[in-house]
Amino acid sequence: MGKILLKNIEVQGIRSDILVEGQYIRNVAPAAEMTVIHEGAEVVDCTGKVALPGFINMHTHAGMSMMRGVGEDMAFHEWLASIWEIEKDIDGEYIYHATRMACLEMIKTGTTLFNDQYWHTPMAYKAVTEMGIRAALSYVICDRNDPETSEIQKVECRKLYEESKSWSDTVVFVVSVHAIYSVSESMILWARDFARENGLKIHIHVSETEKEVKDCMEQHGGMSPVEYLDSLGLLGPDVIAAHTIWLSDKDIEILGKRGVTCVHNINSNLKLASGYRFRYNELRDAGANVCIGTDGCGSSNNLDMLEAMKTSAMVQKAWRNDPAAMPVKELFQMSSANGAKALGLNLGEIREGALADIIIIDTDNYHFMSPASFEANLIYSAHSDCVDSVICNGRFVMKNRVVSAEREILDQAKKHLNNIL
């Protein structure tokens, strides 16, 4: 069983030593006070560095990492049509290379777990496990109201779920329901039952655009998407709802009461002009579990959680006309512990007994030369290149900014780029 001893690393303001043993954080103690046996450990001096739990990107489409800027300057529904046009032609090999590049970007920006929704999942699984980070991968139900497609997707979803039983414990199988406008009611109900019977989480886009809400109200007797999904018995603490931008007070009450996880994807929402008034305070106060995501590179156009955290806070302050909106402490909760909670995983904190997903931040640069807190400087001043090293599941996946497969991944990506043009 591998051991890593991180020496003299700051953990919540205290200079500490962290012992990682196997997959887990075995001990966290003030520096040089460690009493557990750490003989045989790889010792890494982390003086001047800070430990944080790895970021958890709770909504993305990793396979879109080579689609940055595709459909630039388009509104949501026009953009989605152009993406669907491209997606018809991509294959598993493309997804493999794109997902590896997405994992490379996530590692370099401090993300150790992502909640994904994309196609060719077995190839994404191959990429993720090779790269050594965690993911929640899904089968994406998206029948576009075609009964024949529904039947095919039921079979495929069941088959992938069976396959997932032999997956590594670093990857969780989730049932994705694309959205109410792209999935038939009968299929939403099927997904609900299938997920609940098998104890799986459900990942769905909800109330992303004003159009989605208007169309839903027209088609479902004045019910909003949240009310409609609640009427179908879909909403619960096992549901991860991406976006939730256009919400009524009643929607917020429902999402809170059901304990739904709501994932805020500010960059995508801004860039596609989907809406920017994410009702963070209200959702949090109602009892929803609020997380942060980047969305896919087709709309965001990167997978940088620190950037998403900063922009989320900045835009909250602005539209609420409240410079104290979305405090730094809560941003860190939203980007780690809340994601772990949503997926029911024992991680998201630097704590004895938790799975060892740790990022090491280098503070020896101009971003941190200020009297402000480490957290404030990390979010408001720094960039993701301050992420010096990344441990996931007890193993280094990046050390001193080096990811061993980087060169090969970029070369392969270059080769496969032509496939989507």
Add this chain to the structure above:
Amino acid sequence: MGKILLKNIEVQGIRSDILVEGQYIRNVAPAAEMTVIHEGAEVVDCTGKVALPGFINMHTHAGMSMMRGVGEDMAFHEWLASIWEIEKDIDGEYIYHATRMACLEMIKTGTTLFNDQYWHTPMAYKAVTEMGIRAALSYVICDRNDPETSEIQKVECRKLYEESKSWSDTVVFVVSVHAIYSVSESMILWARDFARENGLKIHIHVSETEKEVKDCMEQHGGMSPVEYLDSLGLLGPDVIAAHTIWLSDKDIEILGKRGVTCVHNINSNLKLASGYRFRYNELRDAGANVCIGTDGCGSSNNLDMLEAMKTSAMVQKAWRNDPAAMPVKELFQMSSANGAKALGLNLGEIREGALADIIIIDTDNYHFMSPASFEANLIYSAHSDCVDSVICNGRFVMKNRVVSAEREILDQAKKHLNNIL
């Protein structure tokens, strides 16, 4: 006279060679077609890299680089009071070290010229010239309606202007008028005349907050800050107005007609909740010269122009509900050529005969692995760590991300940090 030959570098989509001779760009030609004599030049192979004009940060307070996060979570006027409290105690030596650190950050993020407004200007001058980039440095008039202070500041301003006549030609002297709420009318008029008599630009904060506009209308018979300044004969193409967030249609007409430069500082505006509806399209169409700035680290909290460009565009798209708002091409204009125009300098473009302020972008990373344009990927996907090398005034100030003074600057900054606590 030093010569640099940048070989195989992309300039506006064409693989080119650029010859820098002395301070100037001597020749730009398709790769290997250069006919001018480049013997004796330092030859740098830039295959896979792109040349851009250095960014021009048109509104900042460099001396605040060690004040990141000071007054966190405060609204503008409360924040400003807390900053003024700190500024009472800072001295020239502090400013020297803070300005060097600001220059370090600007170099590492691709900025080669900044328009500054801060105290202890001779020490800022020393820092800037040592670091090798350009600046517009100013005397800051801020009498807070105290006649005694006015008289002192007139003398000091004249004295600094005289001193500036022996400055390096890489630094321009500008007259700063802090804002209408912090400078008496008689002093605004004095600054106007002093600047015009000596052919100097005027740098002023205008309509940054709603409060500023309301207070002005109360005090000046219903006139907005723009109308008030216009009634004083201040506005013209020699005026650089920072912020201009709260503008009426009439204000925009005036700013356009007078050819004023308006500097958008999105991060500061968001973070202090000053306002986010910067009326870019209207100002541009009216004839104003729109530029981008970061504001000082006290409010922004960094000096990263690429981040400012991205956030500016994202927020425009969102509040205008138009995903095509603020196109990429215009962002580059605002961040280079428009700044050069405002300051009347022969730079801001990669062009024969222009001053050689060139940044070299490395595209061999995941940010650029997409079919989108280089410009779109640089703004929407990449970070400033893609800035590989920086040439200012014909000399490398960063090569392969190494700024020679970096270690010493950080060590000195650490030492001086205590002074502001």
